[in-house]
Amino acid sequence: MRVLPVGDDALLVEVASGEEARALHAELLRRRAEGSLSATEIVPAARTVLLDGLTDSARLASELTASAAPPAPPRTGDVVELPVRYDGPDLADVAAHWGVPPREVARIHAATEFTVAFCGFAPGFGYLTGLPQRYDVPRRATPRTAVPPGSVALAGPYTGVYPRSSPGGWQLIGTTDAVLWDHARVPAALLSPGTRVRFVTVGSA
Numbered sequence: 349m350r351v352l353p354v355g356d357d358a359l360l361v362e363v364a365s366g367e368e369a370r371a372l373h374a375e376l377l378r379r380r381a382e383g384s385l386s387a388t389e390i391v392p393a394a395r396t397v398l399l400d401g402l403t404d405s406a407r408l409a410s411e412l413t414a415s416a417a418p419p420a421p422p423r424t425g426d427v428v429e430l431p432v433r434y435d436g437p438d439l440a441d442v443a444a445h446w447g448v449p450p451r452e453v454a455r456i457h458a459a460t461e462f463t464v465a466f467c468g469f470a471p472g473f474g475y476l477t478g479l480p481q482r483y484d485v486p487r488r489a490t491p492r493t494a495v496p497p498g499s500v501a502l503a504g505p506y507t508g509v510y511p512r513s514s515p516g517g518w519q520l521i522g523t524t525d526a527v528l529w530d531h532a533r534v535p536a537a538l539l540s541p542g543t544r545v546r547f548v549t550v551g552s553a
Contacts, residue, residue: 349417351409358400359409365395366465366477366505367420372397373541374421392466392541394475425544427461430509432500432547434458436520438488442502445485453521454549456483462507462545467537472511472529474539481505491517498524500547522547 349372350362363369373392376399379385385408388401402408434454443450462478479502487503492515495501499510501518510516511528524547528538539545 349412349415351412353405353409354398354400357402357405358398359402359405359412361397361399361412363395363397363417368417369393369395369397370463370465370477370542371418371420375418377542393468394466425542427544427546428538429546429548430500430524430526431550432458432522432524433550434522436500436522438501438519439521442485442519442521446483457507457521458547458549460546462547464539464541464543464545465506466541467539469508470511470514470529472537472539473508474528474537474541474543474545476507476539476545477505479505479507485519487517488519491515495520496523498526500524 352360352362354360361372363372369392373390376385376387376390376397380387380390386403387399389398391398399408439450439453443453446453460478462476464474465477467474484505485502494513495510495516497510497512499520500522501508501510501516501520503518508518509524509526509528526538529536
């Protein structure tokens with residue numbers, strides 16, 4: 349674990365893996381909830397956690413540097429279910445990469461419980477983990493200039509859903525009608541770090 353100062357009242361904590369980042373994020377949220385940590389923002393990423401608005405960043409930096417990574421927290425909370433039609437234009441390519449028929453890609457993906465590791469790229473876009481490493485897929489060699497909203501996609505170890513039309517290089521395997529970002533909703537984002545997610549098949553290849 350490496351702790352880096354960011355300005356006067358923020359720290360960036362680097363860890364060795366996404367699992368460690370998820371565990372650290374959960375532990376820091378727990379400390380803030382019990383009142384032993386003062387931070388206005390606790391933001392996870394792939395292998396980092398950013399803490400902002402700290403009242404004693406030097407003390408916390410020393411404490412974190414001397415501590416080991418916390419154990420992975422148990423999965424808790426309700427599961428968000430996203431209906432999905434496995435009709436994406438890259439479904440056959442992903443099936444070939446996995447060495448299975450397209451229907452098996454849909455079955456494996458829908459049978460997996462995912463967790464939102466972190467959010468980014470666009471409002472409402474969550475990076476979901478859960479598939480075993482053998483199902484990692486590369487990004488497309490040529491990104492699309494416009495990916496339709498609701499596209500369910502894979503890249504590396506992650507699953508994601510495009511909340512709005514945007515350029516993207518992920519492999520598109522399906523489509524959902526779920527609204528990932530709605531500024532009139534509280535909270536606006538359907539998914540947040542730590543959220544458990546399942547994809548429920550409403551159509552397949």
